[in-house]
Amino acid sequence: MTLLSLRGLAVRYPEAGVTALAGLDLDLARGETLALVGESGSGKSQVALATLGLLPPQARVSGSVRFDGAELTGxxxxxxxxxRGARIGLVFQEPMTALDPLFPVGRQIALPLRAHRSASRRQALDRARELMGLVGIRDAASRLSAYPHELSGGERQRVMIAMALACEPDLLIADEPTTALDVTVQAQILALLADLKRRLGLALLFITHDLRLVRRIAERTAVLHAGRLVEVGPTERLFRDPRAPETRDLVAAEPAGRKGPVPGTAPVVLAARGVTVAYPGPRRGWRPGPPRLAVDGIDLTLRAGQTLGVVGESGSGKSSLGRALLRLEPAAHGLVRFEDRDLTRLDRAALRPLRRGFQPVFQDPMGSLSPRLTAGEIVAEGLRVHEPHLTAASRDARAAEAFREVRLDPAWRHRFPHAFSGGQRQRIAIARALALRPRLVVLDEPTSALDRTVQRDIVALLRELQAAHGLAYVFISHDLAVVRALADTVLVLRHGREVERGPTDRVLESPREAYTRALVAAADLDPGLAQA
Amino acid sequence: MTATILRRLAQSVPTLFIVVTLSFFLVRLAPGGPFDLERPLPAAAMENLRRVYGLDQPLLVQYGRYLAALARGDLGPSFSVRDLSVAELFARGLPVSMTLGGLALLLALGLGTALGALSALRRGSWLDHAVTTLGTFALTVPGFVVAPLLQIAFGLTLRWLPVGGWDGGSPRHLVLPVVTLALPQVAVIARLARAGLAEVFERPHWRTLRGLGLPPRILALHALRGAALPVVSYLGPAAAGLLTGSVVVETVFGLPGVGRYFVDGAINRDYTLVLGTVVLIAVFVLVLNLVADLACALIDPRLRDPG
Structure with a gap:
């Protein structure tokens, strides 16, 4: 029996001249799980928002949304x-921001009960406590009065789910419910959703960009591309026999291939001993508390052409380690040698000429590119400092060369960052690092904000550049699939300490530590791609 | 919380000290003295006066004495108002100024928030534009222009309200000065409230709340609390604005408050009165900033001290 039925659903933004959804037909049966998959900009979130009438006022909606036989549009x-909130529950992505930061979570879970069931404050809070237990929040009675910022990302997502389930809806729409979470937490939330669905007989519309999640949860999958439905069918069939080219692209999007070995005789580029990052702890009354160790005594050696993959979940200290190696972290201690120079005791001025040798690439390609400079100026900016004798023309030529290296059209270097896509921006960030001809590049989650298909291309580019220039990479990522395609050695971090370290294949195929095993299991790597 | 309050109070002592020190020496840099008249006093009388008020001592000694007295809470005698201490002048003027300022602040908060909320709900409408335009007027036209205009309109032409005087603080006498004093603050608060609400409406959690199908009453609670932070943080600066505004308003409407002491004291080189007013304003602004910060912490749990 059909619960939700979309017919010719279209969403247009006339002012921006954008068609976000171009006539979508889709049915969801009672108790069924349907996954809606697509890359960013495919219009998948618009479906959720249009169904519940949550689109911004500029949006023009046409077509029909029928829920349990009744028309919802208009x-x-x-x-x-x-x-909404009563018969259709909604779970959003951003667990950091999707809850009101100013109210205790118990009161927020109670909101729909107070509104739809006219429950008293007491009854609603009692039910909120039950719901928190249901979604697996430990110690629910005391967490009831906690504020969102006092919870972990996973707990916040559980609160969102509890809120959506409060009035026992028939349909749960989950828009990227696990995207911002660590892989082990991601696995827990997926298991929770599957379990709740079974127990409560919910229908689930699961919206995601990540095809790997779909396999674990959805009976049927619909693939969206540029506002159109390109394929819909049973999930297993879609993986086995994808018919639309866009589906094939998504299925094959996991970064493939491996990196070739590096001779043990290659020169050592980076050596670090006992790297520690200690932040001052929370104040205790009038005195500062004991320091919090974000990174705790890490040693590493990296040769030219080698890649060290640093993996760990959020808060594991991997980004702090990256900044410490770049000497960008004031709270860092320990020895860092770059080639034949000890960086430990150098001050800012002494470090500056050496910095061209070790360059960073960060995660957020929008945030790390100045919006007021053209892409070419951004790429050439470091040359002003490190090769001041260059004329403007030769700097520009070097920028054009760097553009070619990262497979961007050099003619585009006169555009500003906002005119590029996420993947192109990340290429600009890589070109900026390369323009200085470094020997070491520290890449901090450079592919995390990108769609899978774009990720695959960036991974291939990074491998090519490494082979061409003998670059050493420190590659920081929570994504084991990407690390597998790039790293010689993997270092697993947890709470700032080394958990396990070894050759990539060995660590990912036969992890020795329980924590690594949990990470690998949650990542659900495709074994077929191991040899490519 | 208590530790935070104590720490903040302790931190304001150095601020106050710097303010007092700078003002002490600045006011003495101004040419002339408190006892200079059109026709100069006989040298002996002048000498006598200077000795009585301690002005014959070296500057540093005077400074030390002033600080010592201030530490005991003694603001000293007024130089220009015979037989009255600065503290006594304040005791007479403060009730007037506090009534005026308090009412103006309440009016500004109430009316400003309401106008800001209306514009935020109807963004881009004629109402929104009207509030923005009128707000710009209220901010840019100074009090000494607004006050006479109101006096002419409501006092002389319509004869609804008196043009000035205190009359023991009767409501009829309060309306025009309070409105004059509040207008620029209404404009600022309306602007802050509008921006705060507009920001809440853009936040992902707002979409979550709307997706829950909550009634308008509950949505309003969440929206207003989210938008309250910038408004409450503005309380400190608002208090300072009201104090400087009261100088003009009390003069134009002839009210016996403390605002005019600032001008009178400065013109008469009444050192203790000027310094006393500076101390009063500084304490007032410091305390209101502290109150505003505490209120912010009450509204936003993320601002609360973990200790």
Whole structure:
């Protein structure tokens, strides 16, 4: 029996001249799980927002959304409000920001009960506590009065789910519910959703960009591309026999291939001993508390052409380690040698000429590129400092050369960052590092904000550049699939300490530590791609 | 919380010290003295006066004595108002100024928040534009222009309200000065409230709340609390604005508050009165900033001290 039925659903933004959804037909049966998959900009979130009437006022919606036989589009707000939050629950991505930061989570879970079930404050809070238990929040009674910022990302996502389930809806729409979470937490949330669905007989519309998650949860999958439905069918069939080219692209999007070995005689580029990053602890009354160790005594050696993959979940200290190696972390201690120079005791001025040798590439390609400079100026900027004798023309020529190296059209270097896509921006960030001809590049989650297909291309580019220039990489990532395709050695971090270290294949195929095993299991790597 | 309050109070002592020190020496840099008249006093009388008020001592000694007295809470005698101490002048003027400032602050908060909320809900409408335009007027036209205009309109032409005087603080006498004093603050608060609400409406959690199908009453609670932070943080600067505004308003409407002491004291080179007013304003602004910060911590749990 059909619960949700979309017919010719279209969303347009006339002012921006954008068609986000171009006539979508989709059915969801009672108790069924349907995954809606697509890359960023495919319009998948628009489906969720259009269904519940949550689109911004500029959006123009046409077509039909029928829920349990009743038309939802064009309903006056009070009527719609009797359905959303009560019969349709909604879980959003950003667990950091999707909860009101100013109210205790117990009160927020109680909100829909107070609104739809006219529960008393007492009853609603009692039910909120039950719900928190249901979604697996430990010690629910005391967490009831906690604020969102006092919870972990996984707990916040559980609170969102509890809120969506409060009024026992028939349909749960989950828009990227696990995207910002660590892999082990991701696995827990998926298991929770599957379990709740079975126990409560929910229908689930699961929206994601990550095809690997779909396999674990959805019976049917619909693939969206550029606002159109390109394929829909049973999930297993879609993986076995993808028919639309866009589906094939998604299925094959996991970064493939491996990196060739590096001779043990290659020169050592980076050597670090006992790297520690200690932040001052929370104040205790009038005195500062004991320091918190973000990185605790890490040793490493990296040769030219080698890649060290640093993996760990959020808060494991991997980014702090990266900054410490780049001497960008004031709270760092320990010995760092770059080639034949000891960086430990050098001050800013003494470090500056050496910095061209070790360059960073960061995660957020939008945040790390100045919006007021053209892409070419961004790439050439470091040359002003490190090769001041260059004329403007030769700097520009070097920028053009760096553009070619990262496979961007050099003619585009006169554009500003906002005119590029996420993947192109990350290429600009890589070109900026390369323009200085470094020997070491520290890459901090450079592919995490990108779609899978774009990720695959960036991984291939990084490998090519490494082979061409004998670059050493420190590659920081939470994504084991990407690390597998890039790293010679993997270092697993947890709470700032080394958990395990070894050749990539050995660590990912036969992890020795329980924590590594959990990470590998949660990552659900495709074994077929091991040899490519 | 208590530790935070104590720490903040302790931190304001050095601020106050710097303010007092700078003002002490600055006011003495101004040419002339408190006892200079059109027709100069006989040298002996002048000498006598200077000795009585301690002005014959070296500057550093005077400074030390002032600080010692201040530490005991003694603001010293007024030089220009005979037989009254600065503290006594304040005791007479403060009730007037506090009534005026308090009412103006309440009006500004109430009206400003309401106007800001209306514009935020109807962004881009004629109402939104009207509030923005009128707000710009209220901010840019100074009090000494607004006050006479109000006096002419409501006092002389319509004869609804008196043009000045205190009359024991009767409501009729309060309306025009309070409105004059509040207008620029209404404009600022409306602007802050509008921006704060607009920001809340853009936040992902707002979408979550709307997706829960909550009634308008509950949505309003969440929106207003989210938008309250910038408004509450503005309380300190608002208090300073009201104090400087009161100088003009009390003069134009002839009210016996403390604002005009600042001008009178400065013109008469009444050193203790000027310094006393500076101390009063500084303490007032420091305390209101502290109150504003505490209120912010009450509204936003993320600002609370973990200790």
């Amino acid at each position: 309903l006056p707000r009070p009527t719609l409000d009797r359905i």
